[in-house]
Amino acid sequence: AQTVTQSQPEMSVQEAETVTLSCTYDTSENNYYLFWYKQPPSRQMILVIRQEAYKQQNATENRFSVNFQKAAKSFSLKISDSQLGDTAMYFCAFMKPYSGGGADGLTFGKGTHLIIQP
Amino acid sequence: NAGVTQTPKFRVLKTGQSMTLLCAQDMNHEYMYWYRQDPGMGLRLIHYSVGEGTTAKGEVPDGYNVSRLKKQNFLLGLESAAPSQTSVYFCASSRGQGMSTREQYFGPGTRLTVT
Numbered sequence: 402a403q404t405v406t407q408s409q410p411e412m413s414v415q416e417a418e419t420v421t422l423s424c425t426y427d428t429s430e431n432n433y434y435l436f437w438y439k440q441p442p443s444r445q446m447i448l449v450i451r452q453e454a455y456k457q458q459n460a461t462e463n464r465f466s467v468n469f470q471k472a473a474k475s476f477s478l479k480i481s482d483s484q485l486g487d488t489a490m491y492f493c494a495f496m497k498p499y500s501g502g503g504a505d506g507l508t509f510g511k512g513t514h515l516i517i518q519p
Numbered sequence: 520n521a522g523v524t525q526t527p528k529f530r531v532l533k534t535g536q537s538m539t540l541l542c543a544q545d546m547n548h549e550y551m552y553w554y555r556q557d558p559g560m561g562l563r564l565i566h567y568s569v570g571e572g573t574t575a576k577g578e579v580p581d582g583y584n585v586s587r588l589k590k591q592n593f594l595l596g597l598e599s600a601a602p603s604q605t606s607v608y609f610c611a612s613s614r615g616q617g618m619s620t621r622e623q624y625f626g627p628g629t630r631l632t633v634t
Contacts, residue, residue: 405561434621446562446609446625492561496621505569506552506577507623509561 403428403495407510414483415518421468422478422513424493430454433497435469435476436507440490449491452476480515488517521545523626525610531632532600540595540629542610550613551593552577552623553585555606562609568593600633607631 404427414420426435437449452460452469459467464484468477480487491514494507526541542551549570554562554577564577566585574585582604584596593612597604607630611623 444607444628446611448622451622494561498621505550505575506554506564506567507562508578509563511559511561 403508405493405495405508405510407493407513409513411514413516413518416483416485418483419479419481420483422491424476424510426474426476426495428495430497433495436494437478438492438494440492483517485517485519488515490514523610523612523624525626525629527629529630531634533634534600534602536600537598540608542593542626544591544612546612548612548614551587552611553595554609556609557606602633605631605633
């Protein structure tokens with residue numbers, strides 16, 4: 402079974418600063434997918450960024466980028482030029498390729514509550 | 520295009536009552552999932568379906584049943600609700616098996632309280 406660990410329950414930074422959220426995972430799989438989801442107070446789950454394990458290049462989406470270290474099983478999220486609207490819970494999630502057997506679906510960490518201060 | 524919708528948005532049940540949560544998607548997705556989210560926890564998978572007429576257990580299936588009679592709908596049933604099932608329930612769907620098609624689209628959630 403896979404596990405995902407987010408060691409920072411809460412973080413607070415000033416607007417316009419850069420912040421990095423940590424995520425580590427444990428798996429025996431060689432190929433898999435990693436995701437960061439954002440959950441604002443509205444409760445809606447919003448995909449921020451995704452990474453395929455066999456791709457060495459780190460994914461980037463505008464102000465969001467990841468540092469994927471496969472050997473270390475680490476997948477951190479960097480938010481540049483943080484904005485007030487970035488205030489939310491952030492969840493790291495893991496998913497295996499579907500194999501036709503065994504459990505499917507996302508395995509989530511417990512989340513990091515990110516607060517952007519004005 | 521409504522995406523993934525969930526009915527109802529809120530519900531209060533008494534212990535022992537039954538209810539069904541409805542998830543509907545209009546994206547013609549093959550895969551559908553039910554998760555629960557408890558305070559201080561990430562989402563945990565209850566059941567999932569890889570196509571019409573199929574269902575399978577996830578991480579925390581006890582006390583729940585599901586059905587996928589139509590491709591666009593995925594129902595989650597609680598036969599005899601317990602206070603431990605107080606949670607926020609999320610439905611999600613995804614198109615297929617490849618990376619670009621595995622992205623899960625989530626519904627807005629249902630807050631269920633069992634007293």
